[in-house]
Amino acid sequence: MIFKALVSACVALVILEIIFHRHASFPWESWPGFYALWGFVSLFAIVVVGKRLGRGLKRDEDYYDE
Amino acid sequence: MMNSLPPGIIILVGALALPLLPRALRAVGALALPIISLAHLILLSDAVSLEVEFAGLSLIPVRVDRLSLIFGYIFHIAAILAALYALHVRNTVEHVTAMFYVGSAIGAVFAGDLVTLFLYWEITALSSVFLIFASRTERSYRAGIRYLIIQVGSGVLLLSGILMHYQDVGSLAFGQLIGAAGSLGDASLGVWLIFLAFGIKCAFPFLHNWLQDAYPQATVTGAVFLSAFTTKLAIYALARGFPGTDALIGIGVVMTLFPIFFAVIENDLRKVLCYSLNNQLGFMVVGIGIGSQMALNGAVAHAFVHILYKGLLFMSMGAVLYRTGTIRASDLGGLYRSMPWTTAFCIVGAMSISAFPLFSGFVAKSLTMSAVVEGYYVWTFVGLLIASAGVMEHSGIKIPYFAFFGQDSGIRCKEAPLHMCLAMGATAVLCITIGWLPGPLYALLPYPTAYEPYADLGHSITQLQLLLFAALAFAVLVRTGLYPPEKASITLDTDWLYRRLAPRWAKGILSSLERIRQSGVNAIHQTGRHLMRWVLHHYGAEGTLARAWPTGSMVLWVAILLGTSLILYYL
Numbered sequence: 001m002i003f004k005a006l007v008s009a010c011v012a013l014v015i016l017e018i019i020f021h022r023h024a025s026f027p028w029e030s031w032p033g034f035y036a037l038w039g040f041v042s043l044f045a046i047v048v049v050g051k052r053l054g055r056g057l058k059r060d061e062d063y064y065d066e
Numbered sequence: 067m068m069n070s071l072p073p074g075i076i077i078l079v080g081a082l083a084l085p086l087l088p089r090a091l092r093a094v095g096a097l098a099l100p101i102i103s104l105a106h107l108i109l110l111s112d113a114v115s116l117e118v119e120f121a122g123l124s125l126i127p128v129r130v131d132r133l134s135l136i137f138g139y140i141f142h143i144a145a146i147l148a149a150l151y152a153l154h155v156r157n158t159v160e161h162v163t164a165m166f167y168v169g170s171a172i173g174a175v176f177a178g179d180l181v182t183l184f185l186y187w188e189i190t191a192l193s194s195v196f197l198i199f200a201s202r203t204e205r206s207y208r209a210g211i212r213y214l215i216i217q218v219g220s221g222v223l224l225l226s227g228i229l230m231h232y233q234d235v236g237s238l239a240f241g242q243l244i245g246a247a248g249s250l251g252d253a254s255l256g257v258w259l260i261f262l263a264f265g266i267k268c269a270f271p272f273l274h275n276w277l278q279d280a281y282p283q284a285t286v287t288g289a290v291f292l293s294a295f296t297t298k299l300a301i302y303a304l305a306r307g308f309p310g311t312d313a314l315i316g317i318g319v320v321m322t323l324f325p326i327f328f329a330v331i332e333n334d335l336r337k338v339l340c341y342s343l344n345n346q347l348g349f350m351v352v353g354i355g356i357g358s359q360m361a362l363n364g365a366v367a368h369a370f371v372h373i374l375y376k377g378l379l380f381m382s383m384g385a386v387l388y389r390t391g392t393i394r395a396s397d398l399g400g401l402y403r404s405m406p407w408t409t410a411f412c413i414v415g416a417m418s419i420s421a422f423p424l425f426s427g428f429v430a431k432s433l434t435m436s437a438v439v440e441g442y443y444v445w446t447f448v449g450l451l452i453a454s455a456g457v458m459e460h461s462g463i464k465i466p467y468f469a470f471f472g473q474d475s476g477i478r479c480k481e482a483p484l485h486m487c488l489a490m491g492a493t494a495v496l497c498i499t500i501g502w503l504p505g506p507l508y509a510l511l512p513y514p515t516a517y518e519p520y521a522d523l524g525h526s527i528t529q530l531q532l533l534l535f536a537a538l539a540f541a542v543l544v545r546t547g548l549y550p551p552e553k554a555s556i557t558l559d560t561d562w563l564y565r566r567l568a569p570r571w572a573k574g575i576l577s578s579l580e581r582i583r584q585s586g587v588n589a590i591h592q593t594g595r596h597l598m599r600w601v602l603h604h605y606g607a608e609g610t611l612a613r614a615w616p617t618g619s620m621v622l623w624v625a626i627l628l629g630t631s632l633i634l635y636y637l
Binding site for chain 2: 002003006007009010013014016017020021022023025026029033034035036037038039040041042043044046047048049050051053054057058059060061063064065
């Protein structure tokens, strides 16, 4: 249910952006859906990279207690 | 008379008087101190400064200008909210040291010269460590000692830098230390040392790990105090001494980026907040590095709102720890049923830090981002945009999701105590009010600004797109099972270098020294044994010279000797 609400909010925002243009300072900002894609891809990449990082850096909780 | 009283001194002196109050009233006394001190600060005229001569040095213990005033105000507000939150604490040492910490941090932002700054700088370090010790566990004790070593180390660097700088320029005034070109390459060694001292407190990359190491070990209330003052004092000091320093832009971008990966995998939710704190400091450092009026306004506004929403997030996680006894994401979940108010306050903090439009983070971060755009720093802009998605991940979603929603842990507890809810509620109201009406905050900023965060509706819409699509990615990751599950574990960071590698090396060096000593001792023993054997061979009980010789051979030898001497005599 929450997931569906989230998806519809996202769709609504993309439509709204077409109506209310952002004042673009950099050229890519005026591409439709740039910020939407950026947010999605960034978070995805952050989690995937973080997961990799965790494989190397995770230790037991008592690692330092000796 | 009232006007010449340095800000912060009321709290410092009052803290000493707290133990004189009846035990039950000490917490109330601690709440009253910052309120009285704030009233005094408001009564101070706008731009006063106090100069004194001491031991031939001209010192400025009080300098009130717009930059120090806004930090003074927010430090007072933070102290009042944290003291309200700590109303249940019965540990007198905690109240006294917390107020010492607050008073010295306030004193520091009004210090007009470097010696006064150094004194307050050290008092903040010495007093705040008690908020970590107060947890009274072996881990908190050890983390506190490490924290103290690093903080006092920063003070020592600061003092050395101040002395060298004084020899170079003959003045102790604390103004802009970096040259107009903003290049650290031209700066003197003294200025470099001061920069490094500020950098440690500001948790620059590789100097950062004291923060994530120590703060999660503090008490429930101690962490709320700690989150507000030390690092923001460093931000103030950088804004005062190093505005427009080019190197800060790069340092700041790295600071916004690397903590977000650690925050993804960290299990201790208060430690996640520390990584998030580190990432937020990066935004402010970038603003200071750019150094334009708009960028400095952005950095200061960010520090102001950050103190509020980060405090709010630490309060809500503190309330969870207070009620459930744990703050591990792997043990928590589903607490919204038991703690609906805390959940709501936490979500306000999460939306503020993620910079949702109409929340406080948005009106501050937009200033910095606009300054980045204005200066056309393309890569910085890209870096900060990734970092914005990162903030949404760890503070916007992870913190509330794993504590209050997600998998039900089965924990059923009481809602946070009333005074905690009041403190969180007041902070949440401030976060929302600033988001709706940024005017009063903008009016307090060091430089005049006509910035209108909501003038461009498209800006708000694209910001919402960034945040909600990031949330969508999170939802997809969780639904597909790609999101890493929370497990009871710790994550190695640069503290490994001094908690593991350095001790291991020290152990290695000690054991090789021991081996060298051992072989030296062996060689001496060996030589001694040989010598002893030789001596015994000749002089021992069985030796050549101890043999019993027949008397006849003695007489013969005497005759030979006498005969020889006779012959020699006649020759």
